[in-house]
Amino acid sequence: MANIQVNKTAHPFDKTRFEALLNRRFFYAPAFEIYGGVAGLYDYGPPGSSLQSNIIAEWRKHFIVEEHMLEVDTTIMTPAPVFETSGHVARFADWMVKDLKTGEVLRADHLVKNVLEARLDGDKEARGLATAPPKEDDKKKKKKDKAKPTAVKLSDEVVTEYETILAKLDNYSGPELGELCRKHNIRNPDTDNEVSEPQQFNLMFASSIGPTGQHPGFLRPETAQGHFLNFSRLLEFNNDRIPFASAQIGRSFRNEISPRAGLLRVREFTMAEIEHYVDPEDKRHERFSEVRDVELDLLDRDTQASGSTKVTRMKIGDAVDKGIVANETLGYFLARIHLFLVKIGINPTRLRFRQHMANEMAHYATDCWDAEIQNSYGWTECVGCADRAAYDLSVHSAKTGHPLVVRQALKEPIITEKLVAEFDKKTFGKTFRKDAALIQNIVEGMDEAMLTKLQGELAQGSTTITSSDGREFKLTPDLLTIERKTFKQSIREFTPNVIEPSFGLGRILYALLEHSFWSREQDVERGVLSLPAVVAPTKVLIVPLSAKPEFDPLVREVSAKLRKAGIFSRVDDSNATIGKRYARNDELGTPFGLTIDFAYLTISSTFALAATQKRTMTLRERDTTGQLIGDIDEVIAIVTELVNGTIDWAEACRRLPAYDGVQAVE
Template sequence: MSSVNKSAHPFDKGRLEALLSRRFFYAPAFEIYGGVAGLYDYGPSGSALQANIIAEWRKHFIVEEGMLELDTTIMTPASVFETSGHVARFADWMVKDVKTGDVIRADHLVKNVLEARLAGDKEARGQAAVSTKEDEKDKKKKKKAAKVTAVKLDDDVVKTYESTLAQLDNFSGPELGELCRKFNIKNPDTDNEVSEPQEFNLMFASSIGPTGQHPGYLRPETAQGHFLNFSRLLDYNNGRIPFASAQIGRSFRNEISPRAGLLRVREFTMAEIEHFVDPEDKSHPRFKEVQDVVLVLLNRHVQSSGSTGSIKMSIGEAVAKGIIANQTLAYFMARIYLYLLKIGIDPDRLRFRQHMANEMAHYATDCWDAEIHNSSGWVECVGCADRAAYDLTVHSAKTGHPLVVREALKQPIVTEKEVPEFDKKILGKTFKQEAGLIQKHVESLDEAALLRLKEEIAKGSTAIIIDGKTFEITPELLRIERRTFKQSTREYTPNVVEPSFGLGRILYSLLEHTYWSREQDIERGVLSLPPVVAPTKVLIVPLSSKEEFDPLVREVSSKLRRAGIFSRVDDSNTSIGKRYARNDELGTPYGVTIDFASVQNRTMTLRERDTMDQRIGSIDEVIATVTDLVEGNIDWAEACRRLPAYDGVQAVD
């Protein structure tokens, strides 16, 4: 899109939310029944926007990377999540208002109270000056919502609060309780004390079958479906590693206190990738293509020191310095960054934050979150984790199904080792039911222990001790011989690098990043959505409702459809300016106007949303130009070189 000054008015979240509600991007589910916190329905524009975000995700990752797409079941037997560790560890810490019983997520309580106090300190120090009545009104509203009181804090207290907030994700439940006591943190809604933090598992429990004999859960992530189908995926990929599987689908988390719109919901759409890789080789064949991509990085050591200072660094340098663990993890971080920019996220409000030790998921060895800044602060929207071999290992151990790769070696590996051989007839006759215990013990010995045992047996009988009991072993019972083995295949459990996208959070952040209002019409907003994700690409505006316009409107609509361009016709009786303005609210990037000259001369004007600039050309020229614009083949500057400016005099009455 063309550049345009969007800073005429400061961002107004209230106006954005009013627009999204009024134009039905999304709304609380079951609203006429009073609604349920954390559940939302998407309207026409919101559904189309999400579908376009998903379509671009599919192109950017599945198509570009040649991934294997899955669609696995949502309802999952409890045994799967017991094995994966979710039943025991997929939890957040919550506190209760000791008088009302209201439940609050502990880390959010600490964060909101300390941030409100810091905001009050800035207010008291005169660092939050207001310049207009509108700003002052908005400021008072925000102060009330955040319980901000203008109180100056000691400099040491300010530093302590800032350091605590920088490390907040690293605190355990008991440590959060200690912070509440240390800083006298209460429920800001009631000013009541809160209880000690308690763990709350976030999964929705259910049951499978008419009698409920099979306990189950709604999945909190799509990942387990990838791991359980690994053998089939590997076979589909002709037994070759590396490869990636991908899935877009619904997940469910029983959030403690969902109060931030689409940023914290109980049902949401995820897009997840599981990239299976050789644990001994985590290089990526396409790493050179992204090694110069520069990211804003906030590593775990900086956070642990109580700071939030980030650095800009190329992906290549970050891997070379060991800041990012390996090429594959770094490659996907770069690809995540490029995807988010492509759909319209502001690069100046995007960073990658590394997880600290205590916040790391039980399955991860390293993890970076793509965090997007919006009116709620920095919000995790994409996680990129190295899950090592955890999931495949635990599921294989539980089920006995080998979730491994068997790789033919180009050069066979020849090894020699000591091998114990029992005379099972004599062993069984001598030790009866304990024979198996002895055999298992000896076979578990390492090379050095077997050599010592071999030397002792060569001298005569020897004793071995198992669980405090002594057994006499003679040469007739056991021989230990050195043998040569030729290994033609290598068997290993692959590691997994997982990028996981919360699409609702990305969608909402995108709406904030692209929202603005014109100086001459502050009440009517504009969504500068990129054409690739905009719900409607082109608005068709006939200047008149006369029947003579109908054939041309049908022709333009048909040609745009054949070009794969989604368009809408607005032939209402309102002025053309109002018609364009209300579609600017929907993020429609282009509009074409059919006037009386169009009927006579087969010309048509093309309008660009952000600048309101208009060009003119023949119908086919305009359709070809707008098609190239929507597909990203040209920008608005090139469109202006193709089509002359519209001076407003071509129309014939």
């Protein structure tokens, strides 16, 4: 029967097979491979490119279209002054250490993490708690990623200490990392040499704009600044109203110190960023009620500070109510991020939201949460969601003198009363000459209490004020009067705060591939990528039974009809067996297959199909390998619904008879 139960966890995740699949099917590969490659640079092949653009298309729908965000496309090359103002030139850096003998450069926090984790693994092995050690070839592969564990038992205190360090790892400064290396004798695991004191290394790629060499520039390490610099134009485009959001999908660059971990740590990557501008005094979100009940696994900063990484499952509504998440808008986006990731196929049980700890968070941010996805490298930050407050807009505004503010007509003007000094300009000028401005400034700088005192003294006839350089000036009622006046403020001007969800698309794509990978119960060699149809590179594979030209018109007809229905299909008319062709497409994550076999049809005897009906084809589902049969147009209609997600496979099985004939040797 078509609807067999699929056991996707029959085999444990096998990274070697997984990576071999991605490489063989050209999801991605090291860039410049024939030149020996460059660490941290990868090219996407056809299935990887399609998967990426499908994730982007879904992202656009889920965020930009759904919330009417304003999309922008700003430049990567950025003149230095922008990043001087934003703080990136001074602070966008990682701590690196050098191997004291070989000069090899390592990222300090990664070194500490790898060495301590290896020691904890070795301890587990020594205590007989470790899982089976990895196979030989796997070990070799891992050498570059991780310090090799050796079975050495540690004391219970040391284990606790290491675990605490690891839980707080993102919170250490450079000097603290250096101290950890000395205290725990952390060396370069590849050479066993000591390492230098941590030094800062700026992660921006530098270049120079124009022919004179006089205009330094950087490749942006995030797309955000391009939004902020255009804030005034965007606000105007939005009819001067907030809240609103801008969104951008584009390339960014970080000159990582020693990138490993494949697509998870690269030097060039595609990001999708949203900058949502809100009133700092009102961070509610009008659609928050729609997501209030979405449950998230939260790992807050207090839990981490206590040395634990235990998550709490909680409705986002409750998390905001309890003040765990700073405000509704931030909470709204956390929930929307969760919904997006699950929709494209991320396993929700391997997704958590981790709050930044105090030292980890940018100094200006008021709250920040990372969506972390578990994969074979551990828990990886894939989306950051920060409340950046008014920082960016304020610094650019201060630097350029261009106001990046919102001006709102107040519904109720604010009426205030206060004492003000009114000067008789002519007499005042004549009396004090060049000191007039100085004295006026002193008076205007007075607060309410001082002005009240001055008013009283003037009523007495005269008073004396003293300038900062000690000179005294006599004031009399003919020179100035102090009066109570009413002020009406009808415009409120403020710098909006920015909530920023920021997506690393390559990391999401990689985690999704890991979560989608499994092998058939009967056949560990047969890898399958169970990508949801919405992101699968190809939705439908058309498989003519043979490459004979008789099939061509029908293949073209089916192709054209699918294209008209908006479904992206591919034809595999190679000479491989049907079974091999399907296996190849299971590896490519193609959810549905259509076998065209109209001339030599074996019809399932349990269903009464008219003998004259020749225009049939079979429909195969990737995960179950179940097959159904039906009239060509009927099958196209069903597969269209399946791809669009309006019906599921169980429903398709109700609508079409199962096919259990033997078409070809699988």
